[in-house]
Amino acid sequence: MKRLGIIGGGQLGLMMIVESRCLPVHFNVLVVNRDEPACKVADSVYLVDDYKAFVDNSDIVTFEFEHVDARALEYASSQNKLRPNMKSISLKRQRTLEKQFFTENGLPTGKFIICKDRESLKGAIKSFESGVIKESTGGYDGKGQYYYSGNKVPEITAPGPFVVEEFVRYDYEASIISCRTENGEFFSFKPSYNENFKGMLLSNKGPINLEQARIIARKLLDSIDYIGVLGLEFFVVNGQLLINEFAPRVHNSGHHTLMGNSISQFELHVRAVLGFSISEPISYANTGIVNIIGKILNSGEVERILQIPETRLYIYGKTETRKRRKMGHVCISSDSKDILSRRIDEVKGIIYHGERENPLL
Amino acid sequence: MKRLGIIGGGQLGLMMIVESRCLPVHFNVLVVNRDEPACKVADSVYLVDDYKAFVDNSDIVTFEFEHVDARALEYASSQNKLRPNMKSISLKRQRTLEKQFFTENGLPTGKFIICKDRESLKGAIKSFESGVIKESTGGYDGKGQYYYSGNKVPEITAPGPFVVEEFVRYDYEASIISCRTENGEFFSFKPSYNENFKGMLLSNKGPINLEQARIIARKLLDSIDYIGVLGLEFFVVNGQLLINEFAPRVHNSGHHTLMGNSISQFELHVRAVLGFSISEPISYANTGIVNIIGKILNSGEVERILQIPETRLYIYGKTETRKRRKMGHVCISSDSKDILSRRIDEVKGIIYHGERENPLL
Numbered sequence: 001m002k003r004l005g006i007i008g009g010g011q012l013g014l015m016m017i018v019e020s021r022c023l024p025v026h027f028n029v030l031v032v033n034r035d036e037p038a039c040k041v042a043d044s045v046y047l048v049d050d051y052k053a054f055v056d057n058s059d060i061v062t063f064e065f066e067h068v069d070a071r072a073l074e075y076a077s078s079q080n081k082l083r084p085n086m087k088s089i090s091l092k093r094q095r096t097l098e099k100q101f102f103t104e105n106g107l108p109t110g111k112f113i114i115c116k117d118r119e120s121l122k123g124a125i126k127s128f129e130s131g132v133i134k135e136s137t138g139g140y141d142g143k144g145q146y147y148y149s150g151n152k153v154p155e156i157t158a159p160g161p162f163v164v165e166e167f168v169r170y171d172y173e174a175s176i177i178s179c180r181t182e183n184g185e186f187f188s189f190k191p192s193y194n195e196n197f198k199g200m201l202l203s204n205k206g207p208i209n210l211e212q213a214r215i216i217a218r219k220l221l222d223s224i225d226y227i228g229v230l231g232l233e234f235f236v237v238n239g240q241l242l243i244n245e246f247a248p249r250v251h252n253s254g255h256h257t258l259m260g261n262s263i264s265q266f267e268l269h270v271r272a273v274l275g276f277s278i279s280e281p282i283s284y285a286n287t288g289i290v291n292i293i294g295k296i297l298n299s300g301e302v303e304r305i306l307q308i309p310e311t312r313l314y315i316y317g318k319t320e321t322r323k324r325r326k327m328g329h330v331c332i333s334s335d336s337k338d339i340l341s342r343r344i345d346e347v348k349g350i351i352y353h354g355e356r357e358n359p360l361l
Numbered sequence: 362m363k364r365l366g367i368i369g370g371g372q373l374g375l376m377m378i379v380e381s382r383c384l385p386v387h388f389n390v391l392v393v394n395r396d397e398p399a400c401k402v403a404d405s406v407y408l409v410d411d412y413k414a415f416v417d418n419s420d421i422v423t424f425e426f427e428h429v430d431a432r433a434l435e436y437a438s439s440q441n442k443l444r445p446n447m448k449s450i451s452l453k454r455q456r457t458l459e460k461q462f463f464t465e466n467g468l469p470t471g472k473f474i475i476c477k478d479r480e481s482l483k484g485a486i487k488s489f490e491s492g493v494i495k496e497s498t499g500g501y502d503g504k505g506q507y508y509y510s511g512n513k514v515p516e517i518t519a520p521g522p523f524v525v526e527e528f529v530r531y532d533y534e535a536s537i538i539s540c541r542t543e544n545g546e547f548f549s550f551k552p553s554y555n556e557n558f559k560g561m562l563l564s565n566k567g568p569i570n571l572e573q574a575r576i577i578a579r580k581l582l583d584s585i586d587y588i589g590v591l592g593l594e595f596f597v598v599n600g601q602l603l604i605n606e607f608a609p610r611v612h613n614s615g616h617h618t619l620m621g622n623s624i625s626q627f628e629l630h631v632r633a634v635l636g637f638s639i640s641e642p643i644s645y646a647n648t649g650i651v652n653i654i655g656k657i658l659n660s661g662e663v664e665r666i667l668q669i670p671e672t673r674l675y676i677y678g679k680t681e682t683r684k685r686r687k688m689g690h691v692c693i694s695s696d697s698k699d700i701l702s703r704r705i706d707e708v709k710g711i712i713y714h715g716e717r718e719n720p721l722l
Binding site (some may be wrong): 014015018021022023024040041043259260262263267271276277278279280282284285297302303306307308309310311312313314315316317328333335 | 375376379382383384385401402404620621623624628632637638639640641643645646658663664667668669670671672673674675676677678689694696
């Protein structure tokens with residue numbers, strides 16, 4: 001039986017294990033606390049300081065989140081067990097490197113300027129009428145990002161470096177979940193449409209037609225010599241794609257694959273990193289999700305959601321609720337794109353009570 | 362959070378929990394040994410002698426197998442927590458009662474004679490040119506069943522009572538997985554085709570068209586005042602259905618719902634017994650399974666199975682392999698019925714090496 005170590009015990013680790021629980025795999029997880037969601041379905045739980053035993057007792061090590069204690073990643077990498085590799089993480093750890101990598105590899109992205117400190121921001125922001133300043137390290141889900149318009153530098157306490165990106169007037173945002181194996185085989189789900197709100201994914205649905213997405217994803221994964229599932233987000237401008245960012249792991253915009261597909265992104269990732277065979281994911285229906293952010297559903301809300309046809313509820317079992325924290329999601333399917341969209345709106349109405357300026361986000 | 366107690370820790374309990382792991386449910390399991398498959402995904406594990414604490418700490422109690430220690434079932438029933446009810450189990454515990462119940466409720470079944478002991482078998486078997494003698498208690502997966510032809514009574518050591526059934530020259534066997542809620546709402550998956558070998562399900566595929574199946578299932582579930590998922594098997598003779606038997610639980614012939622459906626039989630059961638809302642299951646693709654019986658797959662077999670498009674592998678993680686023991690199954694999907702059938706044959710070839718008289722069964 002193959003032994004897979006997953007660094008991190010959040011919802012992505014939980015769903016990796018749940019979706020692959022009946023493959024012949026022994027699942028180890030490395031966590032900070034034993035009450036993290038993935039612990040209840042794992043075979044063995046290790047606390048972070050035991051990272052060496054965790055790696056030593058795993059054939060392959062992957063991660064459910066790239067912003068984790070570096071020791072386990074580096075030790076796993078030194079043992080040649082880490083999938084995907086350190087390169088994909090290094091790029092994510094520093095947005096400056098990520099952006100330069102895109103440019104060097106002919107991967108389409110928006111205009112940007114790299115600033116090594118706060119001082120140099122003043123000049124850089126003048127290059128774009130409006131834009132977003134992003135801290136190079138540590139940001140995700142809209143954290144460490146500052147929108148600006150005109151020449152006024154927003155209040156920032158971080159020391160830099162920063163990436164200043166021109167604000168892209170995109171038509172919409174889209175994602176593709178793709179996958180590459182050790183032998184260089186490439187697979188992908190069909191792209192999906194993202195609805196973001198205050199820098200967080202609120203809902204997502206697919207499939208949509210974006211041939212280019214698959215081509216760009218393949219180029220990216222080949223360039224990094226990537227193994228496993230990767231989430232890639234685009235701005236779509238007049239039918240052209242610009243990479244917004246990527247996540248070197250299973251991704252929130254791929255949760256819709258939990259329904260109506262021949263395989264979910266989670267099982268696909270597990271199979272890819274462990275070297276099990278894979279075939280092209282097939283989509284049998286239109287699928288989408290609505291994220292449950294910053295709240296626990298009450299039983300009335302649960303009931304109203306489950307009354308909607310072709311819905312499934314995913315509650316991550318986190319012990320603490322916080323504003324902007326992802327607590328779960330609702331999966332929704334339909335043969336009809338229109339019905340799917342209506343159901344997504346209905347679910348959003350139930351969770352967020354139709355409040356335009358959602359206080360939970 | 363609702364607390365569900367599952368009596369039994371086998372693969373059916375495992376899949377109930379895996380498929381519903383992200384619903385807001387606390388799962389208790391009652392088992393003989395802590396190494397049973399369901400234990401690794403449950404929230405709390407109780408050993409059989411602790412059945413009272415198990416029931417007391419559960420809001421609702423269900424079971425993954427009807428042939429279990431009676432104490433837990435009866436105590437749960439006395440607390441009004443058992444779903445489905447004792448009636449459905451009593452009928453299964455005695456085939457004589459089951460057959461009489463079918464007759465009394467106008468549910469179509471083959472000709473049968475009830476014999477209270479071995480002595481009376483001699484006369485009864487003369488009524489049918491060929492048939493099967495079934496022990497009234499304890500039989501499943503072909504156990505306690507004796508085929509005969511002519512007037513020769515097969516060697517039987519059990520004391521009886523027995524049901525003697527006329528051998529039905531059926532065209533094929535089919536199943537329907539249906540579900541009823543406390544409010545009497547009725548739902549079902551589309552029927553599926555069963556391939557049996559030596560009294561065990563070898564493969565299964567669907568959907569097939571059998572309007573009658575849903576009508577008969579509804580009548581049966583209403584007659585028992587049933588709550589939860591029930592598996593119902595038919596002989597199909599010239600397009601007419603005769604009930605072969607039912608299982609008051611999730612059933613092997615419903616494992617195909619793990620792929621290509623809006624919900625699996627396992628989540629449907631959990632939602633039904635806990636009183637969560639349900640909508641009609643929708644099938645998005647043709648789906649089927651092949652059972653893995655009496656063997657552990659080697660890594661080459663695993664690889665060859667996973668190379669087939671649209672397949673998923675379920676290994677139950679049982680610690681001991683025995684002849685005729687279900688060790689796992691392969692789920693297979695396709696938009697095309699023909700391709701599905703070919704893939705099922707391919708999987709059977711990989712597992713059983715094309716041996717006609719399968720030594721594993």
